[in-house]
Amino acid sequence: MAVMTMREALNQALREELQRDEKVFLMGEEVAAYQGAYKVSKGLLEEFGNKRVIDTPITELGFAGLGVGAAMVGLRPIVEFMTFNFSILATDQIINSAAKMLYMSGGQYNIPIVFRGPNGSAFQVSSQHSQAMESWYAYFPGIKVVMPSTPADAKGLLKSAIRDDDPVIFLEQERMYGNKGEVPEDEDFTIPLGVADVKREGKDATIVARSLMVPVALKAAEELEKQGVSCEVIDPRTIRPLDIETIINSVKKTNRVVIAEESHPFCGVGAEISAEIMERAFDFLDAPVRRVSGADVPMPYAKNLEKLAIPDINTIVKAVREVAYLD
Amino acid sequence: MTKQATPTPSRAGAEEASSTGVIEKETVETADRAQLQREHEEKKAEQKGRIEELDAETLLKLLHQMILIRRFEEKCAESYSLGKIGGFCHLYIGQEAVAVGALAAIREDDYVLTSYRDHGHALVRGTSPDEIMAELYGKASGCSAGKGGSMHLFDAEKNFLGGHAIVGGQIPLATGVAFASKYKGTDQVTLCFFGEAAVNQGAFHESMNMAQLWRLPCIYICENNQYGMGTSLERAMSLQDVSQKACAYELASEFIDGMDVLAVREVVARAAERARKHYLPTLLEVRTYRFMGHSMSDPGNYRSRAEIEKYQERDPIKLFTASLREKNILDDNRLAEIENEVREAIEHATRFADESPEPDPKELYTHIYANQ
Numbered sequence: 063m064a065v066m067t068m069r070e071a072l073n074q075a076l077r078e079e080l081q082r083d084e085k086v087f088l089m090g091e092e093v094a095a096y097q098g099a100y101k102v103s104k105g106l107l108e109e110f111g112n113k114r115v116i117d118t119p120i121t122e123l124g125f126a127g128l129g130v131g132a133a134m135v136g137l138r139p140i141v142e143f144m145t146f147n148f149s150i151l152a153t154d155q156i157i158n159s160a161a162k163m164l165y166m167s168g169g170q171y172n173i174p175i176v177f178r179g180p181n182g183s184a185f186q187v188s189s190q191h192s193q194a195m196e197s198w199y200a201y202f203p204g205i206k207v208v209m210p211s212t213p214a215d216a217k218g219l220l221k222s223a224i225r226d227d228d229p230v231i232f233l234e235q236e237r238m239y240g241n242k243g244e245v246p247e248d249e250d251f252t253i254p255l256g257v258a259d260v261k262r263e264g265k266d267a268t269i270v271a272r273s274l275m276v277p278v279a280l281k282a283a284e285e286l287e288k289q290g291v292s293c294e295v296i297d298p299r300t301i302r303p304l305d306i307e308t309i310i311n312s313v314k315k316t317n318r319v320v321i322a323e324e325s326h327p328f329c330g331v332g333a334e335i336s337a338e339i340m341e342r343a344f345d346f347l348d349a350p351v352r353r354v355s356g357a358d359v360p361m362p363y364a365k366n367l368e369k370l371a372i373p374d375i376n377t378i379v380k381a382v383r384e385v386a387y388l389d
Numbered sequence: 390m391t392k393q394a395t396p397t398p399s400r401a402g403a404e405e406a407s408s409t410g411v412i413e414k415e416t417v418e419t420a421d422r423a424q425l426q427r428e429h430e431e432k433k434a435e436q437k438g439r440i441e442e443l444d445a446e447t448l449l450k451l452l453h454q455m456i457l458i459r460r461f462e463e464k465c466a467e468s469y470s471l472g473k474i475g476g477f478c479h480l481y482i483g484q485e486a487v488a489v490g491a492l493a494a495i496r497e498d499d500y501v502l503t504s505y506r507d508h509g510h511a512l513v514r515g516t517s518p519d520e521i522m523a524e525l526y527g528k529a530s531g532c533s534a535g536k537g538g539s540m541h542l543f544d545a546e547k548n549f550l551g552g553h554a555i556v557g558g559q560i561p562l563a564t565g566v567a568f569a570s571k572y573k574g575t576d577q578v579t580l581c582f583f584g585e586a587a588v589n590q591g592a593f594h595e596s597m598n599m600a601q602l603w604r605l606p607c608i609y610i611c612e613n614n615q616y617g618m619g620t621s622l623e624r625a626m627s628l629q630d631v632s633q634k635a636c637a638y639e640l641a642s643e644f645i646d647g648m649d650v651l652a653v654r655e656v657v658a659r660a661a662e663r664a665r666k667h668y669l670p671t672l673l674e675v676r677t678y679r680f681m682g683h684s685m686s687d688p689g690n691y692r693s694r695a696e697i698e699k700y701q702e703r704d705p706i707k708l709f710t711a712s713l714r715e716k717n718i719l720d721d722n723r724l725a726e727i728e729n730e731v732r733e734a735i736e737h738a739t740r741f742a743d744e745s746p747e748p749d750p751k752e753l754y755t756h757i758y759a760n761q
């Protein structure tokens with residue numbers, strides 16, 4: 063084990079997988095010479111050369127599609143989006159090509175590709191640069207969606223994503239790149255996709271949180287502990303496939319659920335989890351499922367408004383107290 | 390004017406640059422001073438030729454605008470380091486002659502769109518420095534109500550249709566604005582500014598095709614500052630003569646020195662006439678250089694000192710000041726006056742921004758739909 067940042071853990075996963083498999087290559091804007099807009103690919107150009115670590119023009123649709131094509135004939139591309147806001151330009155190739163290829167070719171062409179980069183809000187970068195895209199991609203069968211919240215998860219999940227034979231959307235979070243944690247250094251360390259992690263055990267209420275909201279939920283749980291409420295915090299880690307069993311088992315134990323997410327509520331991942339809980343564990347619920355989501359508005363620039371748009375410890379504490387009928 | 394749509398060989402060097410990855414650029418350690426001085430004299434001679442066509446008042450106004458942008462941006466850098474401005478902040482220092490020259494060539498009722506590097510365009514368009522600075526400070530009195538920030542300045546009163554933060558995003562929008570002018574039968578033209586890296590986006594090519602196909606009064610102004618973030622033009626574009634891209638769509642195009650405010654003005658005026666009278670689009674490649682990093686968070690160590698020095702020697706404000714002095718249009722007193730006016734305006738703007746209130750929390754939920 064070594065303590066490192068999320069950024070370093072991701073970097074290590076990339077390095078190890080590039081070393082392990084000649085078919086793996088990394089491409090994206092500023093990934094090589096500049097070492098990544100957020101320095102996730104630091105040192106990789108130097109180590110692997112410009113055949114395998116490739117700076118692209120600003121041409122998202124083009125290089126996303128190029129990656130899918132390369133994956134059709136045996137390569138294993140890792141495509142970095144400088145941020146997932148720019149993946150919007152590439153959705154045609156991700157959705158119409160990558161997600162559908164295996165099915166519409168009757169099983170002949172699978173697409174082993176990873177699209178990765180920061181998702182969600184950053185710091186005051188306003189509407190076009192602060193979008194949480196997970197529900198877009200998770201909507202489509204044929205794509206897997208991963209959202210790590212700790213350095214160890216980031217490393218283990220990214221390695222699995224790269225080894226996976228299907229298209230994986232791997233969503234990082236700019237605000238979390240500097241977060242530190244213990245990370246196994248074993249090169250065979252991986253975390254399987256589709257397995258949730260209980261980040262904290264508790265008995266009175268379940269908080270389901272992902273990505274940026276996991277550390278916030280954990281702090282809320284600490285606060286609630288002081289108030290006499292014991293919270294279980296579950297991080298699904300993979301949105302599709304979703305480990306609903308782990309969530310349901312927790313709900314059966316605590317009978318109360320809050321889902322915390324940075325994204326908009328409407329048609330969001332929280333709505334999906336909520337529906338699953340309703341279908342599978344309705345009889346176990348002592349209170350309606352409660353979502354705490356990012357404001358249902360485009361992200362504003364002004365600092366005070368931005369703060370109001372993203373859930374914080376207090377909003378989660380308040381929601382848990384509500385489902386526990388404490389106020 | 391329209392170039393023939395014949396295939397042209399790309400510039401020397403493009404061959405090797407078109408392979409993926411880094412090309413080690415030979416970096417000369419120091420700039421050749423004598424050579425730079427000779428170039429400066431040549432450029433000045435050219436610019437002085439153009440001065441004849443304009444009256445002193447107009448010329449001094451252009452200088453005033455360029456200095457206003459320069460000092461405003463310097464203030465932005467300072468405020469950013471103080472934490473008063475947040476997010477991404479892209480400065481326009483070095484490129485002033487482009488916005489100033491181009492906007493001097495159009496009418497008030499024409500339309501303007503640009504990228505996130507938008508402070509200069511908004512200032513020249515006439516949005517008050519107060520409102521721009523307040524926007525950068527995230528205040529309710531900002532030109533986008535504090536919601537857009539540096540990358541999204543808007544001013545409907547001035548027909549300034551925004552700063553857009555997705556590379557290339559404004560190009561189809563501008564094409565649509567021009568489409569609407571033609572649809573409505575007005576003779577307004579649209580200026581669309583974007584960086585050279587945006588030319589690699591499909592949106593650029595799709596727009597060129599529609600603009601010429603449907604003869605739309607749009608002037609596409611590529612501000613070629615030779616870098617898209619840390620990637621030089623050579624490392625990202627197979628055919629680096631941006632103006633030549635027009636050939637593929639049979640668009641009229643021209644290449645201009647973006648360090649000469651009068652050259653820019655002249656060429657944009659020509660394009661505007663073509664758009665106004667004949668509903669014809671034009672692609673202009675304006676060669677320029679940004680003196681600062683890509684944004685406030687870019688250390689900018691992908692360029693050599695010598696390269697930066699070379700362009701600083703060609704500073705558009707330095708060139709224009711020298712030309713005006715030699716033509717006896719500008720003297721020390723007049724220059725000091727301009728600097729003073731600019732300083733006062735910026736001090737006022739900063740105070741205004743500082744003292745303005747933050748947006749009311751309920752503003753989080755306004756402006757989502759038109760008739761809320």
Ligand SMILES: Cc1ncc(C[n+]2csc(CCOP(=O)(O)OP(=O)(O)O)c2C)c(N)n1
Nearest residue numbers: 148506554555556584585586587616617618
């Ligand atoms: C679609 C998209 N991809 C990537 C980015 C990140 N980004 C912002 S500006 C920029 C460089 C653009 O360079 P250029 O078009 O030459 O304009 P300049 O910044 O030089 O004015 C990049 C990569 C973005 N904003 N939008």
Ligand SMILES: [Mg+2]
Nearest residue numbers: 584585616617
């Ligand atoms: Mg550029």
